[in-house]
Amino acid sequence: MLRRIGVVDTTFSRVNMGSIAEMELRECGSGFRTLRRTVPGVKDLPVACKKLIEEDSCDIVIACGMPGKEAIDKVCAHEASQGIIQAQLMTNIHIVEVFVHMDEADNERELKKLAENRTREHARNAYLLLFKPEMLIRQAGTGQRQGFPDAGPVGEDERSTIVH
Amino acid sequence: MLRRIGVVDTTFSRVNMGSIAEMELRECGSGFRTLRRTVPGVKDLPVACKKLIEEDSCDIVIACGMPGKEAIDKVCAHEASQGIIQAQLMTNIHIVEVFVHMDEADNERELKKLAENRTREHARNAYLLLFKPEMLIRQAGTGQRQGFPDAGPVGEDERSTIVH
Amino acid sequence: MLRRIGVVDTTFSRVNMGSIAEMELRECGSGFRTLRRTVPGVKDLPVACKKLIEEDSCDIVIACGMPGKEAIDKVCAHEASQGIIQAQLMTNIHIVEVFVHMDEADNERELKKLAENRTREHARNAYLLLFKPEMLIRQAGTGQRQGFPDAGPVGEDERSTIVH
Amino acid sequence: MLRRIGVVDTTFSRVNMGSIAEMELRECGSGFRTLRRTVPGVKDLPVACKKLIEEDSCDIVIACGMPGKEAIDKVCAHEASQGIIQAQLMTNIHIVEVFVHMDEADNERELKKLAENRTREHARNAYLLLFKPEMLIRQAGTGQRQGFPDAGPVGEDERSTIVH
Amino acid sequence: MLRRIGVVDTTFSRVNMGSIAEMELRECGSGFRTLRRTVPGVKDLPVACKKLIEEDSCDIVIACGMPGKEAIDKVCAHEASQGIIQAQLMTNIHIVEVFVHMDEADNERELKKLAENRTREHARNAYLLLFKPEMLIRQAGTGQRQGFPDAGPVGEDERSTIVH
Numbered sequence: 053m054l055r056r057i058g059v060v061d062t063t064f065s066r067v068n069m070g071s072i073a074e075m076e077l078r079e080c081g082s083g084f085r086t087l088r089r090t091v092p093g094v095k096d097l098p099v100a101c102k103k104l105i106e107e108d109s110c111d112i113v114i115a116c117g118m119p120g121k122e123a124i125d126k127v128c129a130h131e132a133s134q135g136i137i138q139a140q141l142m143t144n145i146h147i148v149e150v151f152v153h154m155d156e157a158d159n160e161r162e163l164k165k166l167a168e169n170r171t172r173e174h175a176r177n178a179y180l181l182l183f184k185p186e187m188l189i190r191q192a193g194t195g196q197r198q199g200f201p202d203a204g205p206v207g208e209d210e211r212s213t214i215v216h
Numbered sequence: 217m218l219r220r221i222g223v224v225d226t227t228f229s230r231v232n233m234g235s236i237a238e239m240e241l242r243e244c245g246s247g248f249r250t251l252r253r254t255v256p257g258v259k260d261l262p263v264a265c266k267k268l269i270e271e272d273s274c275d276i277v278i279a280c281g282m283p284g285k286e287a288i289d290k291v292c293a294h295e296a297s298q299g300i301i302q303a304q305l306m307t308n309i310h311i312v313e314v315f316v317h318m319d320e321a322d323n324e325r326e327l328k329k330l331a332e333n334r335t336r337e338h339a340r341n342a343y344l345l346l347f348k349p350e351m352l353i354r355q356a357g358t359g360q361r362q363g364f365p366d367a368g369p370v371g372e373d374e375r376s377t378i379v380h
Numbered sequence: 381m382l383r384r385i386g387v388v389d390t391t392f393s394r395v396n397m398g399s400i401a402e403m404e405l406r407e408c409g410s411g412f413r414t415l416r417r418t419v420p421g422v423k424d425l426p427v428a429c430k431k432l433i434e435e436d437s438c439d440i441v442i443a444c445g446m447p448g449k450e451a452i453d454k455v456c457a458h459e460a461s462q463g464i465i466q467a468q469l470m471t472n473i474h475i476v477e478v479f480v481h482m483d484e485a486d487n488e489r490e491l492k493k494l495a496e497n498r499t500r501e502h503a504r505n506a507y508l509l510l511f512k513p514e515m516l517i518r519q520a521g522t523g524q525r526q527g528f529p530d531a532g533p534v535g536e537d538e539r540s541t542i543v544h
Numbered sequence: 545m546l547r548r549i550g551v552v553d554t555t556f557s558r559v560n561m562g563s564i565a566e567m568e569l570r571e572c573g574s575g576f577r578t579l580r581r582t583v584p585g586v587k588d589l590p591v592a593c594k595k596l597i598e599e600d601s602c603d604i605v606i607a608c609g610m611p612g613k614e615a616i617d618k619v620c621a622h623e624a625s626q627g628i629i630q631a632q633l634m635t636n637i638h639i640v641e642v643f644v645h646m647d648e649a650d651n652e653r654e655l656k657k658l659a660e661n662r663t664r665e666h667a668r669n670a671y672l673l674l675f676k677p678e679m680l681i682r683q684a685g686t687g688q689r690q691g692f693p694d695a696g697p698v699g700e701d702e703r704s705t706i707v708h
Numbered sequence: 709m710l711r712r713i714g715v716v717d718t719t720f721s722r723v724n725m726g727s728i729a730e731m732e733l734r735e736c737g738s739g740f741r742t743l744r745r746t747v748p749g750v751k752d753l754p755v756a757c758k759k760l761i762e763e764d765s766c767d768i769v770i771a772c773g774m775p776g777k778e779a780i781d782k783v784c785a786h787e788a789s790q791g792i793i794q795a796q797l798m799t800n801i802h803i804v805e806v807f808v809h810m811d812e813a814d815n816e817r818e819l820k821k822l823a824e825n826r827t828r829e830h831a832r833n834a835y836l837l838l839f840k841p842e843m844l845i846r847q848a849g850t851g852q853r854q855g856f857p858d859a860g861p862v863g864e865d866e867r868s869t870i871v872h
Contacts, residue, residue, distance in 0.1 A: 061356050061357065062356070062357075063352060063355040063356060063357075063358060063359075063360040064359065064360055064361070065356070065357045065359070066357060066358075066359040066367055066368065066369050066370045067357045067369065067370055068356050068357030068358075068369070069356075069357060070353075070356050070357070071356065071357070088353060089349065089352075089353070090349075090352040090353040090355065090356040091310075091345070091352065092312070092338070092341045092352070092360065092362070095297065095300075095301060095313060096310065096312070096345075098301050098304065098305055099301070099304035099305055099308065099309070099310055099311075100310075102304075102305055102308060103308050106308060107308065124317065126783075127290075127294055127297075128297070130783055130787070131294070131297045131298055131301055132301075133751065133783075133784070133787045134298065134301070134787055134790065134791075135298075135301040135302070135304075135305060136751075137751060137754050137755070137787055137788075137790070137791040137794075138301075138302070138305055138791070138794070139305055140754065140755035140758075140791075141754055141755055141758055141791060141794055141795055141798060142305060144755065144758060144759050144762060144763065145755070146747075146752065146755055146756075147755075148748070148752070149751060153780065160370045160371070163370055164370045164371065167370075174748070177748045181747070181748075181752075185745065185746075188719060188745075188746040188747065188748070189726075189744060189745070189746040191719040191746065192717050192718070192719060192721070192724050192725075192726050192727065192746040193717065193718075193719075193721045193722060193723045193724030193725060193726070193727070194719055194722075194724075195719075195720065195721070195722040196719040196720055196748065197720070198748070203722055204722065205722050205723065205724070206722045206723055206816045206819055206820045206823075207816070207820065225520050225521065226520070226521075227516060227519040227520060227521075227522055227523075227524040228523065228524055228525070229520070229521045229523070230521060230522075230523040230531055230532065230533050230534045231521045231533065231534055232520050232521030232522075232533070233520075233521060234517075234520050234521070235520065235521070252517060253513065253516075253517070254513075254516040254517040254519065254520040255474075255509070255516065256476070256502070256505045256509075256516070256524065256526070259461065259464075259465060259477060260474065260476070260509075262465050262468065262469055263465070263468035263469055263472065263473070263474055263475075264474075266468075266469055266472060267472050270472060271472065288481065291454075291458055291461075292461070295458070295461045295462055295465055296465075298462065298465070299462075299465040299466070299468075299469060302465075302466070302469055303469055306469060324534045324535070327534055328534045328535065331534075389684050389685065390684070390685075391680055391683040391684060391685075391686055391687075391688040392687065392688055392689070393684070393685045393687070394685060394686075394687040394695055394696065394697050394698045395685045395697065395698055396684050396685030396686075396697070397684075397685060398681075398684050398685070399684065399685070416681060417677065417680075417681070418677075418680040418681040418683065418684040419638075419673070419680065420640070420666070420669045420673075420680070420688065420690070423625065423628075423629060423641060424638065424640070424673075426629055426632065426633055427629070427632035427633055427636065427637070427638055427639075428638075430632075430633055430636060431636050434636060435636065452645065455618075455622055455625075456625070459622070459625045459626055459629055460629075462626065462629070463626075463629040463630070463632075463633060466629075466630070466633055467633055470633060488698045488699070491698055492698045492699065495698075553848050553849065554848070554849075555844060555847040555848060555849075555850060555851075555852040556851065556852055556853070557848070557849045557851070558849060558850075558851040558859055558860065558861050558862045559849045559861065559862055560848050560849030560850075560861070561848075561849060562845075562848050562849070563848065563849070580845060581841065581844075581845070582841075582844040582845040582847065582848040583802075583837070583844065584804070584830070584833045584837075584844070584852065584854070587789065587792075587793060587805060588802065588804070588837075590793050590796065590797055591793070591796035591797055591800065591801070591802055591803075592802075594796075594797055594800060595800050598800060599800065616809065619782075619786055619789075620789070623786070623789045623790055623793055624793075626790065626793070627790075627793040627794070627796075627797060630793075630794070630797055631797055634797060652862045652863070655862055656862045656863065659862075
């Protein structure tokens with residue numbers, strides 16, 4: 053049976069992360085169809101994900117958001133993340149959270165690039181969780197990062213100080 | 217069947233946000249009726265919203281509040297937001313949170329204007345979530361803001377630094 | 381049928397807030413009886429309230445506490461408030477939280493007065509929520525404060541700066 | 545029927561708080577038996593308490609822990625407390641939390657004394673909650689403290705400044 | 709019947725903590741088999757653990773993660789821990805959390821050693837919780853630490869100041 057992957061993003065975000073996720077998923081493989089939703093802000097994501105799971109039978113969901121840089125935005129992102137974890141526990145379904153904080157980039161060009169890269173890499177993670185979980189076990193402890201260069205596993209030069 | 221939109225606000229707020237939400241909804245369209253509740257403060261909002269959903273069959277709820285500017289008020293707002301997210305997860309119904317923090321405005325005139333604009337814009341979001349969700353997908357990633365000018369999508373001038 | 385109002389307070393508090401709430405309720409009207417519980421501290425309040433609702437059929441509960449002024453006390457109060465909101469969501473019953481922080485007053489006389497006034501005003505709110513909810517809608521957006529002078533609605537002099 | 549009181553503590557603690565609780569309970573009275581569990585750290589306490597309630601039919605549980613003095617320890621204690629409150633709400637059974645923070649005492653002698661006194665006083669609170677709840681109502685608002693001298697009720701000298 | 713121990717770790721971690729846990733478990737004894745999962749980051753751990761419990765019948769789970777050193781990483785770890793506690797409360801099954809924060813070590817060599825030692829010691833705790841819980845009661849109040857030297861019980865020299 054065709055599996056279902058949900059994709060939710062926000063109107064608050066300054067990059068269309070939902071469409072990027074949908075594009076990347078198409079490149080990952082087949083055997084599934086995507087369902088798309090858009091909500092105002094990150095705090096609306098948890099219930100939107102849960103509805104995709106329980107009302108639309110999604111097997112996994114990707115939740116995209118771009119929290120602002122003010123203190124209040126950090127609190128909103130925290131509340132949204134707690135809700136996304138709770139939604140997963142209530143349904144036993146993975147929701148891959150893709151949050152890009154506006155203060156992670158210095159200018160708009162970097163912000164766009166970061167949002168695109170992180171969304172693509174996490175869309176691939178969602179695909180692997182659903183179809184090839186053994187591929188993730190092979191990456192265990194390898195210091196994967198989404199949107200930035202990977203940190204890599206500890207070990208090559210064990211005396212080196214930790215920079216990332 | 218006529219849909220139901222719940223509107224809850226507080227006696228703590230210094231602006232009658234509930235009535236503003238009701239007015240805006242009437243301008244959005246028809247096909248629904250509104251149910252109004254008022255509670256003392258923001259921490260009373262979560263259960264009031266959940267009762268509107270489960271006891272009064274609301275299809276969506278707008279939760280309005282105006283947290284104060286002290287540290288304790290920020291904590292109350294955080295607890296209220298967590299409860300509002302939880303209420304949504306327990307019911308699979310969207311609750312659109314409209315919070316205006318008193319320190320977002322410099323004087324009373326601005327505070328009133330901000331409260332009115334944000335309430336109106338989020339009332340429209342609630343209407344869209346219920347009746348025209350595809351309209352929100354079209355706004356994905358466009359940097360929508362409620363009560364302030366929109367940030368817009370990243371892209372026109374990618375070298376520009378991020379100001380909002 | 382006679383309604384039931386639960387009243388819970390703590391041995392940690394330095395003012396007998398539970399008895400004040402019971403006295404105020406008697407002045408509010410009739411048609412109900414009160415059930416009283418006392419627990420050690422604020423973190424014991426959530427389950428005590430939930431037991432009053434589910435085991436003793438209370439229609440509303442007033443939860444009184446007086447958190448200390450240290451950082452750890454603030455964390456305890458936060459945890460208690462989260463639990464009180466959760467208890468409401470699990471039961472669809474309002475629990476009116478009456479917390480007086482010891483650092484809200486400069487001396488014991490003021491602390492006692494504040495605790496008494498806030499408890500009385502919130503006991504009245506509980507009564508209104510249960511018997512006359514339409515009275516609260518009439519107070520929407522009027523800047524009500526419990527234990528301190530009301531802030532009032534924004535509007536008389538819109539150029540005035542926000543002081544409270 | 546014989547009531548059951550659960551006692552859980554940790555291997556992380558530097559004082560055997562569980563045994564102190566068991567000793568104190570024996571001095572409180574009879575009509576119950578105690579069930580003892582020990583877990584690695586405070587974050588393991590919530591589920592251990594819930595299992596004592598649901599799998600071993602405990603009527604009340606005492607949860608003992610000694611969080612460290614670092615920032616990360618404070619976060620762990622906060623998470624544990626939230627879980628303990630949640631476990632109570634899921635079972636409608638009181639769990640009396642006895643946490644002693646390592647930075648509450650200046651040296652090991654004081655730490656040991658504080659842990660012993662607080663554990664004993666809270667064991668008595670657990671006994672009262674289960675067998676003599678009306679005794680706690682008589683202590684309402686009397687400023688009880690566990691492990692430190694009681695703050696007492698406000699009132700003797702109302703002009704005095706608040707020191708504790 | 710053969711018991712089942714779940715082991716989950718992350719691709720974000722820079723050390724393969726899951727494999728270390730599996731190795732240590734094999735040295736602890738027999739009578740069980742291990743089930744391994746790997747997820748992207750610590751926030752994906754709670755639902756992965758819950759699925760191992762409810763879909764794969766695990767009797768206990770070890771959840772390994774290595775949060776980064778930035779403020780946002782601390783928030784992620786906090787959210788993950790809350791979710792892990794919640795997953796335990798929903799299932800009545802212990803999940804032993806093994807988190808190593810990147811800023812707990814000064815260089816990569818130490819980080820690797822710390823991750824290995826803490827994972828091994830907590831794997832042993834998981835084994836004891838499942839097969840020999842009375843061994844943990846014997847360690848109550850002995851100041852056990854995982855990955856660092858034990859703090860030991862208070863008592864030998866009661867005048868000594870607390871250093872750890």
